[in-house]
Amino acid sequence: MNMVIMMCLLATMIAPHQDLVSIDIASSQDVRELDALGVVINEVYRDHVVAEIGHDLYAEVARRGYVPVLLQQNIDEVYLKNFLDRSGRSQYLTYEQYRDSMVFFATNYEICHLETLGLSHYNRVLLVMRISDNADLDETEPAVHFEANVHGDEKIGWGVSFSMIKYLVEEYDNDPYVQQLVDSREIWIAPMVNTDGFVNHTRYNGRGVDLNRNWGWMWGNEYSCGSDFMSENEAWYFGEHFWRHPFVTYVSFHAGTIYISEPWSYTTYLQPPEQNLIHHLSQGYASNTGYPYGQGSIGMYPINGCTKDYDYGCGGEVGWSVEVCYQKTPSPDSIDVIFERDKPSMLWLMHKAGQGIHGLVTDSLGSDPLRAIILVGPSNWHSYSDEANGDFHRFYLPGTYDVTVMAPGYDPKVFEDVVVPSGTPDSSVYLDVQLVPNPYLPLYATRVMGTRYVSTSSNMTYPVWALFPNDGQAYQIDSGKWIVLAFDNPIRDGVGDDMTVYSTSASGSATVRVSNDWRGSWQTVGTATGLESSFDISATGLDSACYVRVEASGQFMLDAVEAPLLTGITEWGGGEAVVGAVSLMPTVVSSRTLLSIFNHDAQPHMLNVYNIAGQRVRELFVPAGRSEVSCTGMSAGVYFFTDTETQETQRIVVLK
Secondary structure, rough: OOHHHHHHHHHHHHHHOOOEEEEEOOOOOHHHHHHHHOOOEEEEEOOOOEEEEHHHOOOOOOHOOOEEEEOOOOOOOOOHHHHHHOOOOOOOOOHHHHHHHHHHHHHHHHEEEEEEEEEEEOOOOEEEEEEEEOOOOOOOOEEEEEOOOOOOOOOOHHHHHHHHHHHHHOOOOOOHHHHHHHHHHHEEEEEEOOHHHHHHOOOOEEEEEEEEOOOOOEEOOOOOOOOOOOHHHHHHHHHHHHHHOOOOOEEEOOOEEEEEEEEEOOOOOOOOOOHHHHHHHHHHHHHHHOEEEEEEEHHOOOOOOOOHHHHHHHHHEEEEEEEEOOOOOOOOHHHHHHHHHHHHHHHHHHHHOOOEEEEEEEEEOOOOOOOOOEEEEEOEEEOOOOOOOOEEEOOOOOEEEEEEEOOOOOEEEEEEEEEOOOOOOOOEEEEEEEEEEEOOOEOOOOEEEEOOOOOOOOOOOOOOHHHHOOOOOOOEEEEEEEEEEEEEEEEEOOOOOOOEEEOOOOOOOEEEEEOOOOOOOOEEEEEEEEEEEOOOOOHHHOOEEEEEEEEOOOOEEEEEEEOOOOOOOOEEEEEEEEEOOOEEEEEEEOOOOOEEEEEOOOOOOOEEEOOOOEEEEEEEEEEEEEEEEOOOOOOOOEEEEEEEEOEEEEEEEEOO
């Protein structure tokens, strides 16, 4: 017996095993109660569930009045035997074999680019493969994401997604359709999200956390959900991967039943804002597989902190949990059978990513790409453009829509009556979006990082309603609950108050904290009360902050958090800007121009130069009298020159 098999068998003998059972239920509340106890729910029927239960839970389950009926003793042993089976053409790989195979693909196929996102708790690599014609480049193409093995014992999901990598590299030169998809899409595949759970043959990660309960959209109130939202390496690293690469669609493969689980899973009281689009794509997937589909909280059971809710809620990426098999680790012969069943649907989703509304968002002065919020009406659910390239891609059916594009520090742009045509190859429309800088507009939160669960029966608001400038649409933060918001441009400490919290109700209050890390530590700036509360972040000892955490005492209706783009901005006009002791001319220059600076004071001054994102790019020592500064090396765009002594700021526009 080789060492790998011995270690697997030893781990199984040491770990408490799970039995497969049937348990009668009277209502969906029974499902919720069993799940909260740590019973792993696989299938939900009208009057019973099929579940996995450890021996340590039998007594507590019985005490609650439930009677487990044994279907398969030690189901873990069955799955382990299937995992170790090497008969037939397909087989499960060990973690080491999988890791080395991913390296082999990336080394030997030009269409593969392998990224290591980070390490698991036990220092196993978290890998994701990008498959595209220019795999090493971030191109302006629609991106799709497939992942599996969020639950480490659901190994058939690994088999399906890993098989797709093999299929694409093997068929790229042989199948024109595969070549078309690879050449026009960015296809991201992460077959093994939970590497520690895969090795240990357990649902949970290396710290005993259920990763499909650890994400930030309505996190908490779940069995083994972690110490905080996205507290686990796997959620943290994959979350940051999603922020860097906005996807059109997202699929997470699971097993234990057969079902296409749509958003939302956290509530039965709200339907997704774009449910018709989600249903359309679910129907397309089901047309090949025959899988039933529907809202996860209704077709399966309610859960908080799952991946698909986070991706759709926080990122606007249409996502599913696709359950592909009643057994979590069926015989290895099943891998090819299930992959062949799901393959046409996976390829179809890749194709559909090209349908809808696409575009490029740039700065109107410098043509630099911008990360912007994209709102498509009438639902006005948000998504994002890519920070590196400025491109965005939204799946939409043929029809007429209004598109709003927003970015802090820029005038919003609205495109009315945008027509997604029918009859074209991808039924798509392209928008060239050039946003005009406006430093007088406020900064505002652009992304929800995480939020604690709320009572969904009484709270019909969405966390994303706390984004954007104050607009009268608010997120209801229930007492004791919180939200963490991200700013693309930092809130900077200046003269006087630096940020304002807006509420749509005069009642309730909330503690406001800031940080430069979305995981904390957090520094308290004060308590928000009433309709408008302003704060000076200097008391925290920070000179800037990129994240704001608002925690309610009583019910708090959070409309927005705003801050000035740059503090101390004053008016300018003509060809010369005069602010306090220092004047600059001209105010519109090229990168080859010498900028004249006149210091009216007898003492030297220091000027900090910031770009439109609020990043300091230069520090200028200005002596008394007149001096000149070369603009060589400054890319086109808007720059702000801030006097460190007076905090007064002037704007200079650099042209190409």
